[in-house]
Amino acid sequence: MKLKFHLFICDACNRFNQQLRLLNKAVKRLIQTTESDNTIQLSLEAKARITSAIESKKH
Amino acid sequence: MTNNVNDWLSEHGDYLYRFALARLRDQHQAEDAVQETMLAAIKSNSFEGESSARTWLTGILKHKIIDLQLKQIREQPISALVDLDASDTSMDDFFDESGHWLDKPQTLEMPENALQQKQFLSILNACMDKLPTKLAAIFMMRDVHETDNENICKELNITATNAWVMLYRARMGLRKCLEIHWVVR
Numbered sequence: 001m002k003l004k005f006h007l008f009i010c011d012a013c014n015r016f017n018q019q020l021r022l023l024n025k026a027v028k029r030l031i032q033t034t035e036s037d038n039t040i041q042l043s044l045e046a047k048a049r050i051t052s053a054i055e056s057k058k059h
Numbered sequence: 060m061t062n063n064v065n066d067w068l069s070e071h072g073d074y075l076y077r078f079a080l081a082r083l084r085d086q087h088q089a090e091d092a093v094q095e096t097m098l099a100a101i102k103s104n105s106f107e108g109e110s111s112a113r114t115w116l117t118g119i120l121k122h123k124i125i126d127l128q129l130k131q132i133r134e135q136p137i138s139a140l141v142d143l144d145a146s147d148t149s150m151d152d153f154f155d156e157s158g159h160w161l162d163k164p165q166t167l168e169m170p171e172n173a174l175q176q177k178q179f180l181s182i183l184n185a186c187m188d189k190l191p192t193k194l195a196a197i198f199m200m201r202d203v204h205e206t207d208n209e210n211i212c213k214e215l216n217i218t219a220t221n222a223w224v225m226l227y228r229a230r231m232g233l234r235k236c237l238e239i240h241w242v243v244r
Binding site: 012013015016018019020023024026027028029030031032033034035036037038040041042043046047049050051053054057 | 064065068072073074076077078080081082090093094097098101102160163164165166173179180183184187198199202203230233234237
């Protein structure tokens, strides 16, 4: 309740809050863009290395 | 189980890699996170098919990413991140004696469609790269993964004030960088 009242009268705090929300939204959008970019793939070397690590777990 | 894991690597490896890369922002760390996830999947042997393999693997990967981010932060003394001895860190950096902001946040002008613009996202990407690795890691943990503040403080053995200062510096660093490089059209 105290916080709500403070935010009601504090313009700078409101701007700070808005900036945080905007940054948060923007970074999440950046993450989504990378996640949906199908041109980004594990390299063949990395796949081979991971496969070899998996195989070594068998023994 | 290892046969399943080989199949999972073929089917979901690239997706998991993109998921990790988007959050760790480092190719080698993202590859390591995928490898650790696959090895943890073999070890746990607990996939029961109730969710999809991708969902299950992504759940494991999320933990691996947080572990790597905590490691990134731990590698440097916290005092070096807040530029002060940990015990001396206080809110005084940001507020005056009467509790008012020393450096009032200004309005960050941004058009509605900015988040859809490639140029904006590439500037944001560059700004993220400019942040010190550890500050970027705490920002991602808190604001993106929404990791509990209490857990962050416990894992890093820091006070809530230290965490707040680090987070504030990360957020303000990003904000400042966007303000400088993003020209509102």
